[in-house]
Amino acid sequence: xxxxxxxTPPSSESASPRPxxxxxxDAPGSSAVSGSGHARPPRTLExxxxxxxxxxxxxxxxxLVTAVDDVSFDVKPGETLGIVGESGxxxxxxxxxxxxxxxxxxxxxxxASEILYRGRNLLKAGQREMRQVRGNGIAMIFxxxxxxxxxxxTVGWQLEEALKYHTSLGRxxxxxxxxxxxxxxxxxxxxxxxxxxxxxxSGGMRQRVMIAIALCCEPDILIADEPTTALDVTIQAQILxxxxxxxxxxxxxxxxxxHDLGVVAQVCDRVQVMYAGRVIESxxxxxxxxxxxxxxxxxxxxxxxxxxxxxxxxRLPTIPGIVPSLWELPEGCRFQERCPYKQQACVDExxxxxxxxxxxxxxxxxxxxxxxxxxxxxxx
Amino acid sequence: xxxxxxxxxxxxxxxxxSNRLAMASLGVIGLYLLVALLGFLGVIHREDTQxxxxxxxxxxxxxxxxxxxxxxxxxxxxxxxxxxxDRALDDPEAYGRLMSELALAERTVIDVPLEEMARLLEAAxxxxxxxxxxxxVRDEVLDEQLEIDLALQRLERRxxxxxxxxxxxxxxxxxxxxTVSARLPAADEAGIAAVERVKEAIAEFQPMPSGLDGLWxxxxxxxxxxxQGRSISMKALFSVRIAFQVGFVVAVISVIIxxxxxASAGFFGGWVDYLxxxxxxxxxxxxxxxxxxxxVYMFFGHPLFDNPAEHPGLALVPVYCAMCLxxxxxxxxxxxxxxxxxxxxxxxxxxxxxxFGRLYILFKHVVPNTAHLMFINLSLLFIGAIKxxxxxxxxxxxxxxxPSWGVMISQAKDDISVYFFWEVVTASALMFGLVLAFNVVxxxxxDAFDPKHVS
Numbered sequence: 001x002x003x004x005x006x007x008t009p010p011s012s013e014s015a016s017p018r019p020x021x022x023x024x025x026d027a028p029g030s031s032a033v034s035g036s037g038h039a040r041p042p043r044t045l046e047x048x049x050x051x052x053x054x055x056x057x058x059x060x061x062x063x064l065v066t067a068v069d070d071v072s073f074d075v076k077p078g079e080t081l082g083i084v085g086e087s088g089x090x091x092x093x094x095x096x097x098x099x100x101x102x103x104x105x106x107x108x109x110x111x112a113s114e115i116l117y118r119g120r121n122l123l124k125a126g127q128r129e130m131r132q133v134r135g136n137g138i139a140m141i142f143x144x145x146x147x148x149x150x151x152x153x154t155v156g157w158q159l160e161e162a163l164k165y166h167t168s169l170g171r172x173x174x175x176x177x178x179x180x181x182x183x184x185x186x187x188x189x190x191x192x193x194x195x196x197x198x199x200x201x202s203g204g205m206r207q208r209v210m211i212a213i214a215l216c217c218e219p220d221i222l223i224a225d226e227p228t229t230a231l232d233v234t235i236q237a238q239i240l241x242x243x244x245x246x247x248x249x250x251x252x253x254x255x256x257x258x259h260d261l262g263v264v265a266q267v268c269d270r271v272q273v274m275y276a277g278r279v280i281e282s283x284x285x286x287x288x289x290x291x292x293x294x295x296x297x298x299x300x301x302x303x304x305x306x307x308x309x310x311x312x313x314x315r316l317p318t319i320p321g322i323v324p325s326l327w328e329l330p331e332g333c334r335f336q337e338r339c340p341y342k343q344q345a346c347v348d349e350x351x352x353x354x355x356x357x358x359x360x361x362x363x364x365x366x367x368x369x370x371x372x373x374x375x376x377x378x379x380x
Numbered sequence: 381x382x383x384x385x386x387x388x389x390x391x392x393x394x395x396x397x398s399n400r401l402a403m404a405s406l407g408v409i410g411l412y413l414l415v416a417l418l419g420f421l422g423v424i425h426r427e428d429t430q431x432x433x434x435x436x437x438x439x440x441x442x443x444x445x446x447x448x449x450x451x452x453x454x455x456x457x458x459x460x461x462x463x464x465x466d467r468a469l470d471d472p473e474a475y476g477r478l479m480s481e482l483a484l485a486e487r488t489v490i491d492v493p494l495e496e497m498a499r500l501l502e503a504a505x506x507x508x509x510x511x512x513x514x515x516x517v518r519d520e521v522l523d524e525q526l527e528i529d530l531a532l533q534r535l536e537r538r539x540x541x542x543x544x545x546x547x548x549x550x551x552x553x554x555x556x557x558x559t560v561s562a563r564l565p566a567a568d569e570a571g572i573a574a575v576e577r578v579k580e581a582i583a584e585f586q587p588m589p590s591g592l593d594g595l596w597x598x599x600x601x602x603x604x605x606x607x608q609g610r611s612i613s614m615k616a617l618f619s620v621r622i623a624f625q626v627g628f629v630v631a632v633i634s635v636i637i638x639x640x641x642x643a644s645a646g647f648f649g650g651w652v653d654y655l656x657x658x659x660x661x662x663x664x665x666x667x668x669x670x671x672x673x674x675x676v677y678m679f680f681g682h683p684l685f686d687n688p689a690e691h692p693g694l695a696l697v698p699v700y701c702a703m704c705l706x707x708x709x710x711x712x713x714x715x716x717x718x719x720x721x722x723x724x725x726x727x728x729x730x731x732x733x734x735x736f737g738r739l740y741i742l743f744k745h746v747v748p749n750t751a752h753l754m755f756i757n758l759s760l761l762f763i764g765a766i767k768x769x770x771x772x773x774x775x776x777x778x779x780x781x782x783p784s785w786g787v788m789i790s791q792a793k794d795d796i797s798v799y800f801f802w803e804v805v806t807a808s809a810l811m812f813g814l815v816l817a818f819n820v821v822x823x824x825x826x827d828a829f830d831p832k833h834v835s
Binding site for chain 2: 099101127130131132133134135136138139140144147148149150151152153161165166210213214217
């Protein structure tokens with residue numbers, strides 16, 4: 001069981017101003033559903049972001065719909081958390097809930113929901129408080145590089161704007177810093193590119209500029225919402241490499257949202273798999289890839305094309321059926337319709353998210369691939 | 381500066397400049413702008429439009445063809461001079477004043493003693509005798525023609541006449557008529573020559589101005605005069621200034637109001653949107669002209685805003701107010717729609733995720749992206765305001781105390797039936813040219829600069 005690659009702990013610990021007080025959300029009853037971080041702390045780093053029982057509902061014409069249901073996780077400095085799942089499983093809503101980017105008038109958060117950033121509950125924060133957190137504390141990269149930059153301003157203007165807002169640098173310093181940031185994200189010829197408009201850049205370059213803008217205020221956490229989906233494969237690899245390097249250089253925690261398991265394997269320390277608004281499995285990346293315990297995760301991994309698979313003459317496995325509609329969720333386990341291991345218990349009762357002693361959490365009555373030294377999961 | 385250089389190097393600019401029709405129209409607008417500037421600088425002054433430059437309803441460069449019309453003109457000059465000279469003979473004190481009254485803008489009366497003036501006038505009047513003689517000849521010919529025509533009619537009506545005799549008689553009468561008519565061109569020619577000589581004599585005491593003054597007088601008289609002898613060209617050119625003034629003020633204020641309200645409505649939604657769209661629906665449900673009329677009418681009789689004699693500048697304020705209050709609606713609706721679209725785009729969310737405030741995002745990130753709509757609306761409203769100003773003025777609700785195309789059309793509309801069309805045509809043509817040129821340019825601008833076509 002490999003651990004997360006070590007970030008540079010001393011600097012980040014001294015940078016974290018919060019004294020060791022544990023968050024108030026860590027109530028006794030919630031340990032069973034909390035993220036894996038607490039069960040087996042690999043180092044003494046305080047989590048910088050704690051999401052507790054996040055439930056996000058939307059008011060629609062057909063009534064309230066729960067897009068994210070009771071999601072909890074921690075993010076520590078310098079760590080990369082991957083959130084994986086099919087379209088519509090609540091990945092993006094989770095990230096936008098953290099940033100509070102969802103439209104207020106249609107969004108309702110659960111009463112027990114808490115998003116603690118440095119001890120502050122972002123769900124209760126006012127607009128002004130949120131503005132201080134955004135950019136400085138938590139920054140975000142969006143999925144669509146084509147529309148993520150304002151078409152009427154130059155790249156440099158947009159970089160300098162963020163610097164102007166969050167730092168006290170003078171005009172020349174801001175420009176120098178902007179060029180530095182463009183160099184950091186490996187944009188060739190930054191002195192010239194800085195005065196170009198977004199439409200003069202390629203998709204990959206725009207995505208890099210987005211990363212540069214998000215990183216220029218040195219946020220503690222970077223949320224990357226499918227940062228590579230719109231890019232071709234070689235650019236994807238470059239962007240991921242870049243994010244890895246930046247994480248190590250700036251000690252930024254990254255929440256990477258994707259449906260691409262290959263990307264997860266490449267950059268993440270921990271993974272959280274979501275299905276129909278729920279976290280169904282979370283744990284160390286190697287652990288999940290080698291010994292997935294939830295049948296959904298297993299099926300997902302099996303449906304990745306593998307080298308050599310053709311020689312076996314086998315068809316590429318797929319997961320039968322579709323994700324249940326959020327309005328018509330089944331009683332019991334949400335994956336039951338598509339699960340090959342379905343039993344009566346799965347129909348009767350929805351499993352809790354159980355954290356096994358090795359820190360791996362799964363929401364399944366009958367987990368697969370349990371290590372021999374752990375008792376195979378009985379329910380409740 | 382950098383922005384301008386970048387603009388000039390851009391593809392959009394090249395696309396715009398390669399549109400020949402647009403460039404020609406831009407030239408036309410430039411000319412209008414020049415004239416408007418002359419108006420603003422006072423080169424074409426409000427008083428220029430109020431002085432008499434010619435006899436009433438003179439057609440200007442078309443120059444009257446007929447001998448009788450020319451004779452009437454010449455007589456007009458002589459009579460008004462005679463009147464004042466006679467009064468000056470009774471009251472020599474008033475001589476200077478009376479003579480300065482005779483001035484037709486640059487065409488002033490020469491400064492000579494009264495006796496000399498009286499002599500020159502008499503000389504001119506003496507030559508008028510030849511004109512009168514020519515007129516008598518003309519009348520005689522016309523009388524004879526009339527008699528022959530009547531005889532022809534009687535001949536046709538007479539019954540019981542031998543057909544051969546009737547034919548012979550008719551041929552005889554027609555021959556006679558032809559010989560009589562043949563005298564007319566010669567008589568007219570002699571008459572016109574006589575009129576020219578009278579004009580020369582008039583020029584002795586009221587010479588045609590020369591040099592720069594002459595040029596300026598030429599501009600004044602180029603398009604003739606209206607029913608009070610005022611220069612149509614001056615009125616039309618001064619109206620360019622009024623049009624630009626109204627168009628510019630109204631377009632800028634309306635676009636600002638429309639953008640602010642529309643952007644707020646689209647961006648903030650909720651009750652702001654509800655309120656703004658309620659206003660928009662109410663205003664657009666009322667016919668624009670009726671609303672404009674009512675709003676202008678509210679200012680009627682106001683000591684400041686309806687007092688063109690003392691405050692000619694403020695007399696336009698009711699027009700501004702009425703148009704600004706009604707014209708922002710179209711801009712508002714368009715901008716709101718665009719903002720609704722833009723606010724859901726990622727870069728707005730990205731700006732939020734950097735930590736900018738909502739107002740900052742609205743004005744720094746969203747509104748600049750509607751700039752193309754603002755410019756198009758600016759040009760549309762500019763034109764719309766000018767057209768509405770003309771219509772309001774035509775109805776007597778718009779510009780007062782100074783000329784405007786609408787006022788000109790309104791004043792001259794009754795005289796079209798007597799073939800006095802220059803004033804209506806001039807005002808309409810100038811307005812048409814401006815509107816057309818503006819529409820062409822704004823179309824070309826949209827083609828070239830719409831960011832959706834660029835990137």
